[in-house]
Amino acid sequence: MEGRPVRESASELSEFALPIYANTLGNLLGGRIMHLVDLAAATAAMRHARRPVVTASVDRMTFLHPIRIGELVILKASVNRVFRTSMEVGVKVFVEDLETGEVRHTNSSYLTFVALSPGGKPCEIPPVIPETETEKRRWREAGQRRAQRLEVRRRAIEKERLEQQGGGQAL
């Protein structure tokens, strides 16, 4: 399968932080940021795979700065690495104060998407071709993160199996 460069699917999404998504302190809700991260990442994933994709996992998210209502949220997403049917997408979130032009980096996250065949089964994706030094570094680091993610998944499946055996337990 022929590879595709990272730049062909890299995606950007911008949205005003609107009052309907404010928390009680007047900042943008964390859940809204998570939604935008998922959308930006899914756009890059679908652009790369040219197929429907589902989110298989989201790595931990750390919010470094609050986003104030009225600021512009800018999300930049790119495919870091393709494994076989899954791919890691990295998303960086920035916020721009449109009056001063100040831009701050507020958080980053890694998500894993799986491409699906028309029958709804995981299906193979073309490899991604890292070209720049940054893309090559992200490609290498994605391999280490995948090993950790698959271990978390293995433990979750095992826990589920044990709970089924025990007739289910309260959380």
Ligand SMILES: CC(C)(COP(=O)(O)OP(=O)(O)OC[C@H]1O[C@@H](n2cnc3c(N)ncnc32)[C@H](O)[C@@H]1OP(=O)(O)O)[C@@H](O)C(=O)NCCC(=O)NCCS
């Ligand atoms: C994700 C999903 C398609 C995986 O299906 P599955 O039948 O378990 O398939 P597999 O075990 O063959 O895994 C498929 C790929 O996903 C990867 N994967 C599955 N779960 C993962 C996880 N939690 N983290 C990272 N990768 C994961 C596997 O490593 C494999 O990758 P590879 O082919 O590149 O090696 C399935 O669990 C699913 O549909 N989950 C729900 C997705 C969803 O509803 N998301 C929210 C809305 S989009």
